[in-house]
Amino acid sequence: MQKINIHQIDFITSAAELKQLPADNGFEVAFAGRSNAGKSSTLNAIANRRQLARISRTPGRTQLINLFSVGEDRxxxxxxxxxxxxxxxxxxxxxxxxxGQYLQHRNCLKGIVLVTDVRHAFNPLDEQLLVWAQECQLPLHLILNKADKLKKNQQIKALRQAKDILKHDYDAQHSVQLFSALRKDGVEILLQKLTQWYFPEQEPAPPEE
Ligand SMILES: Nc1nc2c(ncn2[C@@H]2O[C@H](COP(=O)(O)OP(=O)(O)OP(=O)(O)O)[C@@H](O)[C@H]2O)c(=O)[nH]1
Ligand SMILES: [Mg+2]
Incomplete structure (x- = not known):
């Protein structure tokens, strides 16, 4: 059984433009979302390192595409x-x-992790990304981050609402989970999703609660 080794996660390079990206082979998973939603924090949470991906002091600070290796060709x-x-x-x-170009043309892209703030998910730009993912037939995993900001019953309600929206308005393949990068809640579920995309020959799919 192949698995992601979080200790193997290492910074590779930053790219200012798509043409600076590494060769388009292997398996790539992209973390997208609104500025300040917690993409970099989510990456740090799964790598269990505080400073792997830089965290914004002011939103919008990650202006470059930052790439990390997760073992060979991942x-x-x-x-x-x-x-x-x-x-x-x-x-x-x-x-x-x-x-849009990256999502459409990057052959090695196997999935998108859409990081949202659980209190403001499904804003128009997130919806645009969901539509693109559908058009490109790319599987998408929605992260409802900053769950620590809500009480347990509100978290459950937000998760249920997100599931309903994905089911009725988007591709049934899309999955969703609650997450807190701050508390490192939800890391296991996210790692299972990444494993599924990185090693697609291995099944079954993990549960999504
Ligand atoms: N309470 C709480 N705060 C969080 C959580 N995740 C991230 N934050 C905070 O939200 C802010 C933005 O986090 P980043 O990880 O830099 O967000 P980003 O999506 O990478 O932002 P850009 O790089 O600007 O696109 C930081 O102040 C984080 O400390 C979380 O789970 N809970
Ligand atoms: Mg960032």
């Missing part, structure tokens, strides 16, 4: 956050275009 990609209010319209548009 990569994690920390994408710049979208929607940061202080960035100019032109920069926002450019990034939306680059993101």
């Amino acid at each position: 990569r994690l990609v920390d994408l710049p956050g979208y929607g940061y209010a202080k960035v100019s319209e032109e920069v926002k548009m450019r990034w939306q275009k680059t993101l």
Whole structure:
């Protein structure tokens, strides 16, 4: 049984443009989402390291595409956050275009982890990403992060609502979970999802609670 070894997670490189990415082979999983949702924190939580992916002091700080290796031919990609209010319209548009191209043309991309703040999931830019994932037939795993900000019953309600929206409006393949990068809650479920994408010959799929 092949598994992700979190101790093997290492920074590879940063890319400012798609043409600077490593060769398009192997298996890549991209972390996308709004600026400040907690993409970098989620990566740090699964690697169990505080400073692997840099955490923003101010949102929108991760302007580069940061790549991490997870053993041979397996990569994690920390994408710049979208929607940061202080960035100019032109920069926002450019990034939306680059993101679209990456999702459409990157052959080694096996799945998207969409990181959202559980209190503000499904904003228009997240919806755009969900639509793109569907169009590109890419499986997507939705992270409802910052669950620590809600009481248990509110967390359960948010999870149920997200499941309903995914089921009725999007691809049935998409999965969702509660997460707290702060408390490292939900790491095991996320690692199971990544294992499923990195080693697709291994089944069965993990439960999604
Ligand atoms: N309470 C709480 N705060 C969190 C959690 N995850 C991230 N944060 C905080 O949210 C802020 C943004 O986190 P980042 O990981 O930098 O977010 P990002 O999505 O990588 O942001 P960009 O790089 O700007 O796109 C930081 O202040 C984190 O400490 C969480 O699970 N709970
Ligand atoms: Mg970041």
